[in-house]
Amino acid sequence: MRTADIPEKYRDMFMNILDGGSAAHILWVCGEEKTVSLGKPLLPDGVTEPLDYIRENDILSETSKDTFNVFAAHVEEGILSGIGREYVSTDVEIKFPGEDTYTLSHCFALFRFDENKRVDAVFISVRPFNNLQSFHKKVITDFTSDKAPMILGKRCRDVYDEHPDEEIAYIQFDIERFKLINEKYGVEIGDELLKFINDSLGVICGDKIPFCRLTADVFMMVMAFREKEEVTNFIRRVESMIIGYKGLDYHLVFGVAVVEDRSLHTRRCGDNASLARQEMHGNALENIGWYNGKLKNELKKMQSIEEDMNKALLKNEFLMYLQPKFSISSNRIIGAEALARWNHTKKGMISPADFIPVFEKNGFILKLDRLMWEKACMQIRDWLDRGIEAVPISVNISREYVKSFDVVSFMLDLVKKYDIPIELLELEITESMDALGIDEVVAKMKKAGFTMLMDDFGSGYSSLNMLKTTQFDVLKIDRLFLNEFMGSDRGRKIISHTISMSQDIGIGIIAEGVETREQACFLEKCGCDMAQGFYYSKPIPVDEFERRLLGE
Numbered sequence: 001m002r003t004a005d006i007p008e009k010y011r012d013m014f015m016n017i018l019d020g021g022s023a024a025h026i027l028w029v030c031g032e033e034k035t036v037s038l039g040k041p042l043l044p045d046g047v048t049e050p051l052d053y054i055r056e057n058d059i060l061s062e063t064s065k066d067t068f069n070v071f072a073a074h075v076e077e078g079i080l081s082g083i084g085r086e087y088v089s090t091d092v093e094i095k096f097p098g099e100d101t102y103t104l105s106h107c108f109a110l111f112r113f114d115e116n117k118r119v120d121a122v123f124i125s126v127r128p129f130n131n132l133q134s135f136h137k138k139v140i141t142d143f144t145s146d147k148a149p150m151i152l153g154k155r156c157r158d159v160y161d162e163h164p165d166e167e168i169a170y171i172q173f174d175i176e177r178f179k180l181i182n183e184k185y186g187v188e189i190g191d192e193l194l195k196f197i198n199d200s201l202g203v204i205c206g207d208k209i210p211f212c213r214l215t216a217d218v219f220m221m222v223m224a225f226r227e228k229e230e231v232t233n234f235i236r237r238v239e240s241m242i243i244g245y246k247g248l249d250y251h252l253v254f255g256v257a258v259v260e261d262r263s264l265h266t267r268r269c270g271d272n273a274s275l276a277r278q279e280m281h282g283n284a285l286e287n288i289g290w291y292n293g294k295l296k297n298e299l300k301k302m303q304s305i306e307e308d309m310n311k312a313l314l315k316n317e318f319l320m321y322l323q324p325k326f327s328i329s330s331n332r333i334i335g336a337e338a339l340a341r342w343n344h345t346k347k348g349m350i351s352p353a354d355f356i357p358v359f360e361k362n363g364f365i366l367k368l369d370r371l372m373w374e375k376a377c378m379q380i381r382d383w384l385d386r387g388i389e390a391v392p393i394s395v396n397i398s399r400e401y402v403k404s405f406d407v408v409s410f411m412l413d414l415v416k417k418y419d420i421p422i423e424l425l426e427l428e429i430t431e432s433m434d435a436l437g438i439d440e441v442v443a444k445m446k447k448a449g450f451t452m453l454m455d456d457f458g459s460g461y462s463s464l465n466m467l468k469t470t471q472f473d474v475l476k477i478d479r480l481f482l483n484e485f486m487g488s489d490r491g492r493k494i495i496s497h498t499i500s501m502s503q504d505i506g507i508g509i510i511a512e513g514v515e516t517r518e519q520a521c522f523l524e525k526c527g528c529d530m531a532q533g534f535y536y537s538k539p540i541p542v543d544e545f546e547r548r549l550l551g552e
Contacts, residue, residue: 022039022040022127022128023039023040023125023126023127023128024037024038024039024040024041024042024043024096024125024126024127025037025038025039025123025124025125025126026038026042026043026050026123026124026125026126027121027122027123027124028050028121028122028123028124029120029121030079030119030120030121030122031120033048033049034048035047035048035050040096040126041096041097042054042059042094042096042097042126050124051072051075051076054068054072055068055069055072058095059094059095059096060092060093060094060095060102061092061093061094061095061102063093063192063195064092064093064094064102066196066200066245066246067090067092067196067199067200067203068090068092068107070090070199070200070203070204070241070242071088071089071090071092071107071109071203073241074088074109074203074204075088075109075122075124078109078111078119078122079111079119079122085111085206085208086110086111087108087109087110087111087206088108088109088203088206089106089107089108089109089202089203089206090106090107090199090202090203091104091105091106091107091129091199091202092104092105092107093105094107094126094128096128103128103129104128104129105126105127105128105129106125106126106127106129107124107125107126108124108125108126108127109122109123109124109125110122110123110124110125152210152211152212152220152222152266153265153266153267155210155222156168156210156222156266156269157266158210159210159222159223159224160259160262162224163224166224166225166226167224167225167226167258167259168222168223168224168225168258168259168262169222169223169224169225169231169256169257169258169259170220170221170222170256170257170258170259170266170269170270170272170273171220171221171222171223171231171234171235171254171255171256171273172214172218172219172220172254172255172256172270172273172274172276172277173218173219173220173235173238173252173253173254173255173277174216174217174218174219174252174253174277175193175217175250175251175252175253176250176251176252176253176281177251178190178216178217178250181193181248181250185248189246189248192245192246193245193246193248193250194213194217196242196245197213197219197242197245198213198219200241200242201219201221201238201242203241204237204238204241205221208223209221209222209223210222214270218274218277220270220273221238231256232288235254235256235288239252239254251287252287253277253280253281253283253287253289254277254280254287254288254289255273255274255275255276255277255278255279255280255288255289255290255291256273256276256288256289256290256291257269257270257272257273257275257276257290257291258290258291271299272291272295272296272299273291275291275295275298275299275302276289276290276291276295277289278361279295301354302358305350305354305355305358306358306362306364308344309355309358309359309364310364312342312344313367313368313371315345317342317343317344317345318340318341318342318368318371318372319340319341319342319343319541320338320339320340320341320372320375320376320379320542321338321339321340321341321539321540321541321542322336322337322338322339322393322539322540322541322542322545323336323337323339323532323537323538323539323540324336324532324536324537324540324545324548324549325337325391325394325510325530325531325532326530326531326532326536326537327529327530328520328523328524328528328529328530328531329524329529333391333545333548333549334391334530335391335392335393335394335426335530336391336392336393336394336545337393337394337395337396337428337532337539338372338375338376338393338394338395338396339352339372339396339539340352340356340368340371340372341539342355360398360400363400363401365398365400365401366398366400366401366405369395369396369397369398370410372395372396373395373410373411373414373425374414376393376395376425377414377415377417377418377420377425378418379393379542380393380418380420380424380425381418381419381420383546384420388546388549388550390424391424391549392423392424392425392426392451393424393425393426394425394426394427394428394453395425395426395427395428396428396429396455397427397428397429399429399430399438402429402438402441403441407441407445408441408444408445408448411425411427411445411448411450412448422448422449422450423449423451425450426450426451426452426453426474427445427450427451427452427453428453428454428455428476429441429442429452429453429454429455430454430455430456439469439471442471442472443471446471446473451473451474452471452472452473452474453472453473453474453475453476453510454470454472454474454475454476455476456476456478457475457476457477457478457481467501467502467505467507470507472507473507473508474507474508474509474510475502475507475508475509475510476510476511476512477495477498477499477509477510477511477512477528478512478513479512479513479515479533480513481495482495482511482512482513482514482519483513483515486518486519486522492522495522495523495526496526499523499526499527499528500526500527503527508530509527509528509530510528510530510531510532511523511528511530511531511532511533512531512532512533513532513533513534514531514532514533514534514535514536515533515534515535516535517535519533519535520535
């Protein structure tokens with residue numbers, strides 16, 4: 001029906017129904033560089049590039065510009081080469097001419113294809129939300145939209161049904177060290193970034209690819225594909241669209257799990273993608289991980305550990321082993337490091353390399369650390385009660401919780417509870433680039449009277465530059481640092497000068513991971529008299545340590 005065919009007395013009513021009384025409609029005839037507007041005025045006459053006009057004039061709010069850029073990029077790409085979609089949409093804040101405030105509006109671009117399947121025109125609709133619609137959108141976004149995790153499973157099943165002959169990929173990604181963005185730029189900027197990513201995914205994924213924000217900065221998408229290259233290309237497309245928000249420096253890490261068994265619960269498929277994603281953290285060369293058989297075995301092992309960890313705590317299966325620290329010159333024990341060991345009632349000894357990383361990821365490490373701290377204090381108290389000359393025991397503090405848990409007060413309470421000299425309980429913590437706020441915690445610990453040891457010095461994160469400002473009392477030279485630099489004359493000089501510089505500014509040195517007599521002799525020659533490692537002793541049970549301490 002043509003507008004002219006509508007009786008004049010009904011024409012206004014018809015047009016109001018068409019444009020909702022408040023929507024702006026734009027027909028963009030691309031080849032002719034022509035636009036035709038209908039409904040609420042948004043563009044002046046003669047505009048040939050409506051997207052550029054909207055971007056370059058005071059029409060978009062600051063918080064909507066980046067999202068609209070993603071929307072516009074998809075429309076422009078569709079015009080130039082086609083994107084395999086009939087439409088693109090997003091929600092942004094628009095200020096119409098003559099109005100003083102921005103209104104949340106739905107932008108919808110519908111492509112018209114010619115006989116050669118090329119886009120020759122785009123119909124753009126900008127429809128403001130009314131107050132009730134805005135409220136509903138906020139509720140939906142915050143609680144239970146069709147992108148929410150609880151409903152994502154249903155949409156994933158729809159993808160299975162729609163693509164019976166194609167493969168399905170679960171794609172998860174997060175922002176590596178996202179907490180640094182909150183700490184450096186503020187929580188508000190972090191929230192803006194997450195909203196931008198979520199809004200951009202709405203444009204990029206459309207209705208064909210289900211997506212949701214799972215939690216914090218973790219997002220997931222589910223897509224059908226025929227060739228693995230399609231998945232990689234899609235990921236790179238997503239990455240190119242959402243990197244660089246407001247000039248922020250951030251890095252995305254992706255994990256992909258291809259569905260092998262469609263009867264498997266969608267949550268399990270997501271877990272597989274999560275495991276692949278987590279494996280890529282810290283990888284400087286690649287940021288896309290693929291779930292495979294090795295990761296499958298690791299996932300089973302991780303799940304087994306998590307199933308048993310709380311029971312193990314109740315059954316007292318976690319033991320404290322002590323690794324002696326020796327004086328190289330006197331060959332006497334001068335201290336110990338407390339290390340956790342897990343003696344499972346059915347599986348026997350479980351390697352720390354298996355359970356410590358799992359505990360660090362799921363937060364259980366705090367419970368384990370607190371247990372080791374208390375065991376160390378109990379052991380020192382036992383030695384004092386029995387008249388044994390106690391040596392300091394150092395305990396490890398994981399960086400995962402130092403700013404969310406009051407370590408200093410907890411430690412002081414333990415020292416008071418067991419009435420032990422504070423100098424006999426030493427604290428080890430790893431200094432690293434992503435541990436903003438560690439200095440403040442270390443300062444509080446030193447002020448309380450604890451001796452602070454920097455663990456893993458030379459492991460890659462720490463450097464000689466830290467010696468200028470570090471508040472640590474003792475540096476523990478990392479085993480890998482020692483092994484790598486011992487192999488050349490230049491490396492030996494680096495070790496020697498590191499020890500010399502540290503001692504010149506009043507910082508003690510312990511070499512860990514000493515494995516040969518040659519290393520011990522070299523360290524002694526360089527002026528380092530404290531060492532621990534397999535050359536002297538592996539971590540051993542407390543009773544065996546005590547016998548060696550007493551010279552039995």
